[in-house]
Amino acid sequence: MPASPLHAPVLDWYDHHARDLPWRRPEATPWGVLVSELMLQQTPVARVLPVWQAWLERWPSPAALAAEPAGEAVRAWGRLGYPRRALRLHAAATAVRDQHGGQVPSDYATLLALPGVGDYTAAAVASFAYGRRHAVLDTNVRRVLARLVGGVEWPAQAVTRAERDRAEALLPDEPATAATWAVAVMELGALVCTARDPRCEACPVADRCVWLASGRPAYDGPPRRGQAWDGTDRQCRGRLMAVLREAPGSVGQAQLDAAWPDAAQRERCLASLIADGLVVRSDDRFALP
DNA sequence: CAGACGTGGCC
DNA sequence: TGGCCAAGTCT
Numbered sequence: 506m507p508a509s510p511l512h513a514p515v516l517d518w519y520d521h522h523a524r525d526l527p528w529r530r531p532e533a534t535p536w537g538v539l540v541s542e543l544m545l546q547q548t549p550v551a552r553v554l555p556v557w558q559a560w561l562e563r564w565p566s567p568a569a570l571a572a573e574p575a576g577e578a579v580r581a582w583g584r585l586g587y588p589r590r591a592l593r594l595h596a597a598a599t600a601v602r603d604q605h606g607g608q609v610p611s612d613y614a615t616l617l618a619l620p621g622v623g624d625y626t627a628a629a630v631a632s633f634a635y636g637r638r639h640a641v642l643d644t645n646v647r648r649v650l651a652r653l654v655g656g657v658e659w660p661a662q663a664v665t666r667a668e669r670d671r672a673e674a675l676l677p678d679e680p681a682t683a684a685t686w687a688v689a690v691m692e693l694g695a696l697v698c699t700a701r702d703p704r705c706e707a708c709p710v711a712d713r714c715v716w717l718a719s720g721r722p723a724y725d726g727p728p729r730r731g732q733a734w735d736g737t738d739r740q741c742r743g744r745l746m747a748v749l750r751e752a753p754g755s756v757g758q759a760q761l762d763a764a765w766p767d768a769a770q771r772e773r774c775l776a777s778l779i780a781d782g783l784v785v786r787s788d789d790r791f792a793l794p
Numbered sequence: 795c796a797g798a799c800g801t802g803g804c805c
Numbered sequence: 806t807g808g809c810c811a812a813g814t815c816t
Binding site for chain 1: 808809810811812813814815
């Protein structure tokens with residue numbers, strides 16, 4: 506679509522206010538971008554920063570990571586959360602080495618086939634690392650467009666066809682500009698059009714925002730699902746993984762038993778961790794893969 | 795497709 | 806203080 510009146514203000518705002526994040530620098534490699542995207546899935550930038558730096562120093566290429574056991578990736582993942590992502594990143598690195606000549610793919614469909622890479626990440630890597638033209642629909646972009654164009658405070662639970670159409674219609678024609686637009690809208694959502702307490706006074710397109718124009722009406726939709734935590738298997742798995750991460754080698758049953766009081770739940774979670782490939786058992790010892 | 799999946803900071 | 810939220814993916 507031809508230039509939208511939204512483009513120039515947002516691109517100009519990004520030019521002046523974008524954070525200086527290492528994976529956005531010119532020297533960042535596609536591998537660095539891919540690593541950042543996996544780490545940033547459901548995890549705040551501030552927590553990713555130090556882990557990303559150490560990761561890229563230790564494994565500057567997919568082949569470097571693929572050369573080590575997956576457990577090393579899980580350990581280096583630290584406390585970022587959702588450690589299956591570490592396993593998937595290791596598997597993605599292996600696939601890149603074995604199937605793509607060691608180069609992170611540049612096209613959406615090939616990226617999408619990598620472990621841990623879904624619609625968002627495939628579009629993000631194609632766009633940010635290679636300047637391809639894609640609608641990049643993350644939680645920030647979805648929130649910005651819901652407000653700016655849709656006039657509602659929150660987007661639907663899952664990406665709708667209308668949302669995707671809207672995002673694609675807004676994409677600048679020129680691939681390089683579209684790529685900057687994608688990261689700019691995302692940054693706008695992260696810094697200005699935030700989930701809580703949006704700073705509309707600092708928004709470069711406040712004068713065109715449907716939600717603001719209608720007086721920022723409160724959310725009026727189905728209840729947004731929270732994330733249960735206390736006493737859940739996720740918490741139990743987290744405890745068990747913490748024990749294994751912090752141990753130099755393998756651990757015995759007693760060390761795992763000490764991590765969670767409910768024996769039945771503990772056994773179920775340990776079994777699920779083994780099924781996920783996050784834990785391996787040899788005789789009566791447990792360790793990272 | 796709704797639910798599972800970690801972790802910690804913030805108001 | 807506890808619910809909410811953070812660059813989602815997978816099944």
